[in-house]
Amino acid sequence: MTSTKNKNSFSVDKQIPFSLSQSEIKLPPALTARFDLYPENKRRPVNKTVFKNEYFQLTYNMKDNSLNISSQGDLVYSAIPYDTARNYIQRAAIQYLLYPEAARQYIESHKKNLETYLKLSIFQITNKRVNRNSPKVVQAYNAIFEDPLLEIQILGRLLQHDETGALSANLAGKFLFSENVKTGISGYVSEYLHFAVQLTQALPIMTDGKTIRLLESELQDDVIADNHLTFESDIEAALALLPQDVKQTIKNSIVIRKQIVPGNNKLLLRSEFGKELSEVRKNYVAHSVDPGELEQYFENVLPEENTNLINVVSDIHTTAGKLPFINNNFNILAGDLHDSHLEEEIEGLCVIGNHDLVNVLPKSENKENEEWQKWRPFFKYEWFQELVLNPDDSWYKLPIGNHIYYECVKAELEKRFPKMNVLNNNSIIHKGIRYIGLTIPVALAKRKKKQQAFIFKSLKYLLNEEHSIPTVIVSHAPLFNELSMLSQNSRAYEKNYVCSEPKIMALFEQFNIIGAIHGHHHILASSGRYKIVNFAGKELFVVCSIYSKMNTGFELTHLLEVENQITR
Structure with missing residues (x-):
């Protein structure tokens, strides 16, 4: 959005942009003192009223330290x-x-x-x-x-x-x-x-209609x-x-x-x-x-091109035979690129999503056809049979992300995206940042223990005792709830999908891991593109940038700069 000095000179791609997710808000004493003004707060252990009028209220969530505006109930x-x-x-x-x-x-x-x-x-x-x-x-x-x-x-x-x-x-x-x-x-x-x-006149608050921030927000x-x-x-x-x-x-x-x-x-x-x-x-x-x-x-009517230097996007699910956006710089594609055959000379890195597992397979229904030759060794697996016949019923059966099948998928994706680094449990360095790409196509909540054993083993190997290099972890499904943008109110939220492996936390403590990127849950752009979380005793960013016409990608550069300043 343009500054208040010139209200009509902004470019089309920046009209009415969605704001970024807020980090946890710590209310100053002057605002927490307002809790005593509202008797209902005595029986509300979580959502405390900070300010209200006849129809609306500003509440502070004591669990996740967030501010929210809501109508009080009578107003429809x-x-x-x-x-x-x-x-x-x-x-x-x-x-x-x-x-x-x-x-x-x-x-x-x-x-x-x-x-x-x-x-x-x-x-x-x-x-x-x-x-x-x-x-x-x-x-x-x-x-x-x-x-x-x-x-x-x-x-x-x-x-x-x-x-x-x-x-x-x-x-x-x-x-x-x-x-x-x-x-x-x-x-x-x-x-x-x-x-x-009324609210912004009375309190040191700023709002864009969705997020609420304190005026002195970092x-x-x-x-x-x-x-x-x-x-x-x-x-x-x-x-x-x-x-x-x-x-x-x-x-x-x-x-x-x-x-x-x-x-x-x-x-x-x-x-x-x-x-x-x-x-x-x-x-x-x-x-x-x-x-x-x-x-x-x-x-x-919106522009397809963006100029982000490090452009993050996921879940494009294109069916048109080409990517629906243009970025000629470095792209991080967090899985589910396509739902049809797609070949592009886009540069950057990508990880494997659950839809990618299906869309690299031959379109011919004749399994005796020669193009099925390389996939025949997998016919013996029940999960693969389900993947071919009814993908939506196969996701929870997929193998943990170190299976040979994923290497075959990677090879196919590399043919289609010759300038992309397809990261199947490996890493690259770009402009001083190490990106580790883990293959986590779906959140295997019922096999969490094995999934996290795989995450630990892969991270330990890929971090390679190089403690100081800034590192970002990219996966399609989030690693676990602590590093996920998915709301607890979502039907897809699994409350037990938390990090329960102390060894993973220890790695985050010992190495300069500064953030994580994921996709998969199709989180709306209006919910924000990133948040700052506390994990393993330090602050990390979490980015989820689902493709939409209003969102052709998220610029990661400024988050990398902020995190690098913190860790220096």
């Missing part, structure tokens, strides 16, 4: 069942406050895609098809820019579209003003804006600061565009710090509409379509 975010865009819309709200003109430009750059959504929305409510240039589509498109609260929502929906793929369910409520007013989202947005400004830099709302942010341009009642409420928050002034926008409250909401959700019939099937109807 959306009447649309299974509406997953709240984090995107909250982020859009903050970016709109900071850069309203840039937000509009971002929306306008998606005009063709928006027209497609509006056509589908009109069809969903009228059962009549219209073309892109029809008066109804033109009118619906113009209506977006006549209501700032709808404009914020559309911005959030487009951020979601660019990250996760095309949307399909309940489009009318998401894109048509006439239907959107029934969802209650505008009321939610207006109250969220009010709370965000990770704060110009890019992060410009992308976050603080008490110093210039939001006058956005206030001039917002509805008068929302504008006045926010202005009152600025002038009269902690005074709460309710807005006039219609709110959707459970206490008033609980029964109606239950009926809507009980009778809800989903009509969503897989995003992959919809991609043909939408175009990618």
Whole structure:
């Protein structure tokens, strides 16, 4: 995001970027003293209220030392069942406050895609098809820019579209003003804006709509600061565009710090509409379509090229026969490169993912065919038979990562990516950093003991008594929970997949291991690209950079520089 000095000069690839994951936050005494202001904290051992108003609260998680904003329960975010865009819309709200003109430009750059959504929305409510240039589509498109609260929502929906793929369910409520007013989202947005400004005026807090940081955060830099709302942010341009009642409420928050002034926008409250909401959700019939099937109807308006010097990306899963992004520098590809035959002269290193194990195999179903010759020694294994016939049922049966099969996969990948270093339990040095690539295609939680015995043995051999060289460990699935970006709230999270081998911790203590990189879990870009963790008595970075149209790669260089400064 650009600085506040020039709000409209940023390049397309840096429009409304997703912020980085926050490290653990240690609240200063002035903020922990606020716990006593809220009686509910006496019965809350984990999530302590730090600040709240009528509808929202800022809480501090005592276990993972994180700050979070949440609605208090009565305020309904959306009447649309299974509406997953709240984090995107909250982020859009903050970016709109900071850069309203840039937000509009971002929306306008998606005009063709928006027209497609509006056509589908009109069809969903009228059962009549219209073309892109029809008066109804033109009118619906113009209506977006006549209501700032709808404009914020559309911005959030487009951020979601660019990250996760095309949307399909309940489009009318998401894109048509006439239907959107029934969802209650505008009321939610207006109250969220009010709370965000009220919070940042009252406390030394900064937020981008997802992450919360202390103003004195060690990770704060110009890019992060410009992308976050603080008490110093210039939001006058956005206030001039917002509805008068929302504008006045926010202005009152600025002038009269902690005074709460309710807005006039219609709110959707459970206490008033609980029964109606239950009926809507009980009778809800989903009509969503897989995003992959919809991609043909939408175009990618975002740049494919990035200039990261050390570019980290994973889980590309390309089916188009070519990589969907361009980087001519050094790339770290953390597995699952392709779901079809792919050959590229991209430079860098890669590790083996579970999908790569399947996609190097011949496409011919005739196992007597000559191209199957090199794979025949594996026919005797049950896991290989499953891998060929039904890959999704085979993952948990895969051999621990020192099997000869992985060498055969590596050889095939090297043919397809002649300039890549395919690391199958080996290492390379690039610009003074040692990268160890371990073959961990999936998290074998039920075979954790054997998996970690393999990790220890491989690391000990590859570290090779060279204690001082900065080292980064790359694998497709994370090594274990302590070095994973996967949230404990995820259905894929295995609480027992922790490091239980003391010898591994000892290696981390003895050697200059500065971070780990993984993929596999398809963690959304909005959740952040990295975090700083404490493991084996020191701080390490963990990076997970899943490919999406909003994220063609993560620049690792600055993390390497920070870690090298710490270890010197």
